[in-house]
Amino acid sequence: GAVVSQHPSWVICKSGTSVKIECRSLDFQATTMFWYRQFPKQSLMLMATSNEGSKATYEQGVEKDKFLINHASLTLSTLTVTSAHPEDSSFYICSYKGFSSSYNSPLHFGNGTRLTVT
Amino acid sequence: SQQGEEDPQALSIQEGENATMNCSYKTSINNLQWYRQNSGRGLVHLILIRSNEREKHSGRLRVTLDTSKKSSSLLITASRAADTASYFCATDFGNTGKLIFGQGTTLQVKP
Numbered sequence: 001g002a003v004v005s006q007h008p009s010w011v012i013c014k015s016g017t018s019v020k021i022e023c024r025s026l027d028f029q030a031t032t033m034f035w036y037r038q039f040p041k042q043s044l045m046l047m048a049t050s051n052e053g054s055k056a057t058y059e060q061g062v063e064k065d066k067f068l069i070n071h072a073s074l075t076l077s078t079l080t081v082t083s084a085h086p087e088d089s090s091f092y093i094c095s096y097k098g099f100s101s102s103y104n105s106p107l108h109f110g111n112g113t114r115l116t117v118t
Numbered sequence: 119s120q121q122g123e124e125d126p127q128a129l130s131i132q133e134g135e136n137a138t139m140n141c142s143y144k145t146s147i148n149n150l151q152w153y154r155q156n157s158g159r160g161l162v163h164l165i166l167i168r169s170n171e172r173e174k175h176s177g178r179l180r181v182t183l184d185t186s187k188k189s190s191s192l193l194i195t196a197s198r199a200a201d202t203a204s205y206f207c208a209t210d211f212g213n214t215g216k217l218i219f220g221q222g223t224t225l226q227v228k229p
Binding site for chain 1: 149151153160161163166168206210214215216217218220221222224
């Protein structure tokens, strides 16, 4: 199956700093990707959708200036949490839909990044 | 609010028993998918059932879909300790391809 590499797997940063999370598709080209966040023992909440070369579309309540998404190529997408605060501490997961996938196809997920802001 | 609601929230069974999880959703869908998540990890796709399908099997997994009731169930037969994980249903609607996840069921299979 499709392989998605997400890095780093965990990060601890100080309040006020920025953190970049990378998500790479290793064996396929991804035109559309989704970023989710997950609080402990809760479900995944969709943050934003982005298409390669276009601006991301953010879900209601997600601050686009705080969570910067760059879908620079068909194999790389980044999420930057700017001016992080303790309430941003969460588990962030990226996922891709494959290049030739119809809407009746699954997403391919990275292994997630555990962000802790102190 | 979340598109999908699941029950039970937590389920604890003995190895060898069957586990059933249910999912309800609110809007018309293209398909419904089930994913598994081991603690602290990403999600692994288990099975996808299209809106015009009623039942689907994959190994020890059986998924049903009732679009009139807007509900789905996931049955894991002959459970194993390695099945211990959280299970999420997710609905795909509209034309964006994005998935909206249910609250999940945490399954513990005791050896």
